[in-house]
Amino acid sequence: MIFALISEGVDTIFGYPGGQVIPLYDSLYDYGQDIRHILVRHEQGATHAAQGYARVSGKVGVALVTSGPGATNTITGIADAMMDSTPIVVISGQVPSPLLGTDAFQEIDVIGITQPITKWAYQIRKPEEIAWAVSRAFYIASTGRPGPVVLDFTKDAQVGTLDYKYSKVTHIRSYQPAPEPEPASIAAAADIINNAMRPLALVGQGVILGGAERELKLFLEKADIPAASTMLGLSAMPSGYRLNKGMLGMHGNVGPNRKTNECDVLIAIGMRFDDRVTGNPEFYARQAKIIHFDIDLSEIGKNIPADIAVPGDVKETLPAVTALLKPAVHTEWISKFEPDEQEEYDKVIAPMLNPPADAPLNMGEVVHRVAQAAGKDAVLVTDVGQNQMMGVRYFRYDCTRSVVTSGGLGTMGFGLPAAIGAKFGAPERTVCLFVGDGGLQMTVQELGTIMQEHTNVKIILLNNRFLGMVRQWQELFFNKRYSATTMENPNFTAIAEAYNIKSRSASTRAELSEAIAEMFALDEAFLLAVEVATDSMVYPMVPAGAAISNIIMGDDNNE
Amino acid sequence: MNNKQLFTVIVFSENTVGLLNQITVIFTRRQLNIETLSVSPSAIPGIHKFTITTFVDRDMIDKVVKQIDKRVDILKAYYHTDEDLVYQEIALYKLSAELFTGMNEVEALIRKYNARVLDVNSDYIVLEKSGHYEETQALFDELKQCIGKGVLQFIRSGRIAVTKSRIERLSDMLAAVEDKIQRK
Ligand SMILES: Cc1ncc(C[n+]2csc(CCOP(=O)(O)OP(=O)(O)O)c2C)c(N)n1
Numbered sequence: 001m002i003f004a005l006i007s008e009g010v011d012t013i014f015g016y017p018g019g020q021v022i023p024l025y026d027s028l029y030d031y032g033q034d035i036r037h038i039l040v041r042h043e044q045g046a047t048h049a050a051q052g053y054a055r056v057s058g059k060v061g062v063a064l065v066t067s068g069p070g071a072t073n074t075i076t077g078i079a080d081a082m083m084d085s086t087p088i089v090v091i092s093g094q095v096p097s098p099l100l101g102t103d104a105f106q107e108i109d110v111i112g113i114t115q116p117i118t119k120w121a122y123q124i125r126k127p128e129e130i131a132w133a134v135s136r137a138f139y140i141a142s143t144g145r146p147g148p149v150v151l152d153f154t155k156d157a158q159v160g161t162l163d164y165k166y167s168k169v170t171h172i173r174s175y176q177p178a179p180e181p182e183p184a185s186i187a188a189a190a191d192i193i194n195n196a197m198r199p200l201a202l203v204g205q206g207v208i209l210g211g212a213e214r215e216l217k218l219f220l221e222k223a224d225i226p227a228a229s230t231m232l233g234l235s236a237m238p239s240g241y242r243l244n245k246g247m248l249g250m251h252g253n254v255g256p257n258r259k260t261n262e263c264d265v266l267i268a269i270g271m272r273f274d275d276r277v278t279g280n281p282e283f284y285a286r287q288a289k290i291i292h293f294d295i296d297l298s299e300i301g302k303n304i305p306a307d308i309a310v311p312g313d314v315k316e317t318l319p320a321v322t323a324l325l326k327p328a329v330h331t332e333w334i335s336k337f338e339p340d341e342q343e344e345y346d347k348v349i350a351p352m353l354n355p356p357a358d359a360p361l362n363m364g365e366v367v368h369r370v371a372q373a374a375g376k377d378a379v380l381v382t383d384v385g386q387n388q389m390m391g392v393r394y395f396r397y398d399c400t401r402s403v404v405t406s407g408g409l410g411t412m413g414f415g416l417p418a419a420i421g422a423k424f425g426a427p428e429r430t431v432c433l434f435v436g437d438g439g440l441q442m443t444v445q446e447l448g449t450i451m452q453e454h455t456n457v458k459i460i461l462l463n464n465r466f467l468g469m470v471r472q473w474q475e476l477f478f479n480k481r482y483s484a485t486t487m488e489n490p491n492f493t494a495i496a497e498a499y500n501i502k503s504r505s506a507s508t509r510a511e512l513s514e515a516i517a518e519m520f521a522l523d524e525a526f527l528l529a530v531e532v533a534t535d536s537m538v539y540p541m542v543p544a545g546a547a548i549s550n551i552i553m554g555d556d557n558n559e
Numbered sequence: 560m561n562n563k564q565l566f567t568v569i570v571f572s573e574n575t576v577g578l579l580n581q582i583t584v585i586f587t588r589r590q591l592n593i594e595t596l597s598v599s600p601s602a603i604p605g606i607h608k609f610t611i612t613t614f615v616d617r618d619m620i621d622k623v624v625k626q627i628d629k630r631v632d633i634l635k636a637y638y639h640t641d642e643d644l645v646y647q648e649i650a651l652y653k654l655s656a657e658l659f660t661g662m663n664e665v666e667a668l669i670r671k672y673n674a675r676v677l678d679v680n681s682d683y684i685v686l687e688k689s690g691h692y693e694e695t696q697a698l699f700d701e702l703k704q705c706i707g708k709g710v711l712q713f714i715r716s717g718r719i720a721v722t723k724s725r726i727e728r729l730s731d732m733l734a735a736v737e738d739k740i741q742r743k
Contacts, residue, residue, distance in 0.1 A: 111576075111577055112577070112580065115577060115580055115581055115584070116581075116584045116588075119631060120631045120632075121577075123576075140631055170743070171739075171740050171743070172631065173634070173733070173736050173737075173740075174572070174573050174631065174632055174633060174634040175631045175632075176736075296629065297625055297628070297629070298622070298625035298626050298628070298629045301621075301622075302622060302625075
């Protein structure tokens with residue numbers, strides 16, 4: 001198994017040992033120079049770290065856990081990777097094959113449990129299957145629309161011996177990673193775009209996964225098409241880019257959300273029309289012709305019907321369409337975003353960034369200031385909740401693969417372990433994690449991993465002493481009945497100190513400036529615990545189930 | 560969108576463990592009932608064939624079949640309406656010999672429905688009838704009416720079907736895949 005992993009180019013494994021993987025760990029002991037094993041503090045952390053690693057590096061993340069509870073602890077991370085198309089391979093130990101089905105100690109039906117939340121799940125029962133299964137696992141996880149693969153590895157297969165022979169899988173007859181591009185649909189898409197007056201492109205993570213950032217830029221520029229991205233598509237285009245009109249969806253930017261319902265051609269590129277992006281589909285872009293580029297045929301027409309489907313890998317289909325485009329200029333249409341941008345700036349952004357001197361700190365300004373100090377190549381990692389929305393809204397992106405966040409599953413507790421994984425995946429980049437007081441406490445034990453590995457992650461805790469995002473819904477839609485959302489919190493800097501991690505707290509602007517400077521001056525992990533306003537809201541907001549252009553801009557100016 | 564009708568889903572898969580589970584969860588997640596299911600090796604060695612019927616609208620069956628098709632070990636999934644297919648089910652009826660002997664009506668039913676006698680002994684007789692659901696059901700209903708409790712057991716298989724089309728899509732697909740691999 002270790003040889004097979006090395007053959008697949010694995011250099012880092014996040015894991016946690018136990019009875020049914022002791023033999024595998026024993027072999028790992030001899031290959032420390034080839035594969036670095038990171039001992040996490042909980043198996044959920046191993047999967048999220050593998051996700052963080054994969055998201056920034058583009059390589060497959062690997063987690064190794066024992067059977068039974070070790071395996072069940074990985075379920076959240078596997079499900080998260082499935083929803084967010086993240087290539088990871090989770091190897092779980094399993095009881096010896098003669099004991100399968102006997103309710104043996106720490107036996108659990110891992111394949112049965114994980115099949116619905118993996119791209120592929122396979123039980124290895126004989127040593128002869130190892131090379132084949134590992135190679136197939138990496139091939140499936142990383143090709144086409146990526147996703148998680150589980151290898152359930154029985155103990156007897158771990159201790160069996162054989163002459164090792166590895167050959168890399170290059171095809172599986174029942175699996176077509178990407179559909180062949182169709183010349184007819186490419187021509188049809190180009191034709192519609194060539195006749196568009198008000199085109200709008202929606203950029204999803206597919207562009208990043210396909211490594212098609214350059215192809216996207218050429219496409220947008222040739223026909224002068226404004227674009228916005230989904231949360232997971234962020235950083236496919238740099239923040240300041242002329243045609244980048246921001247983020248889509250529930251807490252996205254006003255411009256692209258409104259323009260979705262004003263454009264004449266909507267061009268979706270490697271995105272899946274999640275309900276957090278579309279709002280109510282009945283009122284979504286009804287006026288527009290919709291072109292949908294996707295590698296996954298089951299996504300086309302799943303949520304929003306497409307007038308033109310362009311199946312295939314966007315790395316191939318985008319340039320093919322671009323070649324047929326006539327150069328165009330849409331200055332007037334693009335200028336129509338300006339009033340929306342101005343309105344959002346005046347009503348939402350400016351009050352955040354220039355608050356009255358005596359106002360408590362708010363999340364937006366903290367993220368903004370950290371982003372300014374973090375430098376150009378920084379990676380943003382977030383947890384889930386208000387911290388996530390403020391993180392992705394106020395951070396700045398200069399290069400691709402700069403955002404690691406839990407989109408589809410919205411997993412609280414994702415942030416801290418994912419940040420650790422991201423640092424291992426991109427050691428030369430600065431990794432900034434924004435996390436809430438709720439989410440931090442879901443996986444806070446991973447501070448132990450940071451301590452042991454000296455992982456240089458910058459943890460910015462946005463402490464509002466509330467489960468803020470739920471509180472926001474209670475304030476807006478449940479008559480301010482704050483059921484179970486207040487938090488009595490521990491002393492977070494004392495926790496950091498206990499783990500030997502430098503930390504500082506800040507509740508004023510002066511303290512924040514000093515603390516940010518100190519955090520980035522140090523070449524080691526840092527916890528910056530910021531006391532932010534307890535009652536802030538994330539705006540703009542499109543209420544769940546409303547039309548995407550139905551945007552709440554603030555506490556008392558509902559549109 | 561309540562235009563539900565019976566669709567027949569035909570799935571070709573590799574012969575790997577756990578495939579049935581992978582397919583059924585795609586139905587259950589969307590609260591769809593599988594009406595009938597039949598699984599067996601196909602004409603091509605190593606490839607299994609699932610024939611599944613379900614009542615849904617066309618939009619939903621299209622999505623479901625795409626989801627099935629997407630699974631790594633599935634070679635291909637198709638859906639059909641009854642017009643596209645020649646299809647049959649097979650039913651077995653176990654009748655008490657005591658009630659049966661000498662009842663001319665039952666013998667008439669066997670002839671009327673073109674049923675076959677599979678087994679006869681002093682205790683019971685077993686009939687077999689293949690046909691569409693309505694036909695096997697009609698024979699059951701008439702037997703029930705005629706001899707009541709004398710119908711000891713009744714069982715019907717899932718639908719099996721072949722397509723009427725002249726194009727054999729699976730073989731064509733496999734050939735295309737082989738061709739692509741060769742070219743690589
Ligand atoms: C594992 C998990 N449990 C519950 C939720 C529901 N949920 C979404 S946001 C949120 C509040 C998060 O609070 P906190 O971590 O303090 O962050 P804030 O919103 O205050 O920034 C909750 C409970 C979730 N997303 N994930």
